[in-house]
Amino acid sequence: MRDIVRIGRVHLATDGAAALSLRAVARDLGVVSSAVYRYVASRDELLTLLVVDGYDELGDAVDAAVERVDRDSHAERMRAIGRAVRAWALAEPATYALLFGSPVPGYEAPAEQTTGPGTRVVGRLVEVWEDAWVAGAGSLPDAPVAPRRLARDLARIRKQMGITAPDALVARGMLAWAALFGCVSFEVFGQYGASTFTDPKDIFELHLDALVEAVGLG
């Protein structure tokens, strides 16, 4: 069982998500294909196991990185999260693609199992921003955001996550969140072009600075 996930991860890293074959996993396990169906209901369920596994690993990496930084250094904590996401994504591109790339066709990750681990990263980000806000370290206006229905949506989000930070910070946070994964995806998926940068980390650090500034932690 544990072995199935382990070998599945190897295949995922080697051949990618859509090429994940239960038969091949069974072969590597030295067992016939029907035998693994005793432990895993379907290929999709194996995919779900790998999704959860990936979210957990990313979450652990982010947790470890953020805890190494002083709790009062809000900007640096945010940078640590960004760097951890990027480093993990570059180390595990196939798993990253499974989590944040195009959905695998015909496969829908069951929400009850994946939303928990899936929100760990954004949860950490929100934690940092909220900390900065209550410490008075932010520099964003606390005026409510423009369209009223959007303000209502943001109010609901604030309530759900227990945030006291104002609309502008929540909205900017979502942008920074999406932008962070946009940058990482561009780099992992090679959208920038092959040899554009001598060291891609340079431009990432610059972007990270801009995102820190965008949420008022400059």
Add this chain to the structure above:
Amino acid sequence: MRDIVRIGRVHLATDGAAALSLRAVARDLGVVSSAVYRYVASRDELLTLLVVDGYDELGDAVDAAVERVDRDSHAERMRAIGRAVRAWALAEPATYALLFGSPVPGYEAPAEQTTGPGTRVVGRLVEVWEDAWVAGAGSLPDAPVAPRRLARDLARIRKQMGITAPDALVARGMLAWAALFGCVSFEVFGQYGASTFTDPKDIFELHLDALVEAVGLG
């Protein structure tokens, strides 16, 4: 031949990229599978045709949108590009996923055919920023960017694309580019969560404003 691409697009939209089957396309075409191989060398080549097709369609959509806006309204031109990308992505999620999502396993888009159409969107963005810069409409410092090797990379990019705008604008432009696709991907791939926003366009417009501001066109 044209029919193959046409039906391929239908299947792409219906079942997704990895489920694209040459046999199914042949069936819909009322022809046996081997007959399709007279026109398309492999499944990967069909995928490449669809990639080029998708880039072209997105490029056309962006071109049409940006040309409807006055050439001097730089911020509004940038917004038009962003809106066009989002609208097209939501209308053609499968093709969008093929272009900007996880790479299809075992398939590498041949650069010589795809880089041309693939750079149309970013080319338009660069055009807008460069226009704004030469018109003196930007509000970004023109100090060179921090690490020297990054400055060299950016200088090479400027030369390649014929840009006169300073490092800071080029770097911020790349961030805005990645952030734009990050936002769109989050929305198309459902990373935000299912029913977070009453109208997702609200938050997108807000993010668009922030990106316009980030490149100094606020």
Add this chain to the structure above:
DNA sequence: CGAAATGCAAGAGCACTGCTCTCTTTCGGC
């Protein structure tokens, strides 16, 4: 201690996939 019940893996089989090969039909130019 022997028998029954249970757990687990094997193997065959179905329908599908990409792709290659050979055979046959069809159609246009001379």
Add this chain to the structure above:
DNA sequence: GCCGAAAGAGAGCAGTGCTCTTGCATTTCG
């Protein structure tokens, strides 16, 4: 009318996900 090129048909190979039945252990119960 004929001949060659073009294009579809069909069989076949190796792979896939998944189901079902069979057989072999081990464990539990009478």
